[in-house]
Amino acid sequence: MAYLLVVEDEPAIADLIAMNLKLVGHETLLIGDGNEVMNAVLNRTPDLIILDVMLPNKDGFALMQEISPLGIPVIFLTAKSQLDDKIAGLRAGADDYMVKPFAIIELVTRVETVLKRYREYSNIFRLDGLEVRMDEHKVLLDGEEVELTVKEFALLEILIANQNLALSREKLLALVWGADFLGETRTIDVHIQKLRKKLCLEKRIRTVYKVGYRLEVTP
Structure with a gap:
């Protein structure tokens, strides 16, 4: 889309x-x-x-x-x-x-x-003051580089690739950590909170009740 x-x-x-x-x-x-x-x-x-x-x-x-x-x-x-x-x-x-x-x-x-x-x-995603350079694995917020962990960046990539779609915690866990990961879905909640805070995405990464999360890019 x-x-x-x-x-x-x-x-x-x-x-x-x-x-x-x-x-x-x-x-x-x-x-x-x-x-x-x-x-x-x-x-x-x-x-x-x-x-x-x-x-x-x-x-x-x-x-x-x-x-x-x-x-x-x-x-x-x-x-x-x-x-x-x-x-x-x-x-x-x-x-x-x-x-x-x-x-x-x-x-x-x-x-x-x-x-x-x-x-x-051009493999660059922009939203508000955020710029994500996929090929470089680099994230800028208002022109300043923000350090993300490997998993945080991978999670962000998945949200961007599925923007405006609701993804379950289980789906996100499988895509980022792999189907064999034995950890809890709480792992996703922790990483989502970190992304929201680091990238000022509190209003963009929406919690979908009883489902998971959605990166909202519509006005």
């Missing part, structure tokens, strides 16, 4: 895109005004942005200048079909450029292609 920002000022098109992205498991936020885009991006970093060019107040090309330094993948989806426009969009840093009218299945496919490419080359 990915979190996508759909910047489109025609409600019918925006709803169509959101509906189909939801069907394949993605979460979306719809925005129809160019002035609202950057506040939404800074409030919660999207995995990808579908961006119209012709928007009220601030157009997509101007927004791209602000988005590009953030390293967020962008697909332009616009009625501007001239070659010069397409070249301008790609040179501005967009990953793809689609022209309206479009086939929804093609858009969904292109979204999956771009997301896959970024996941292969």
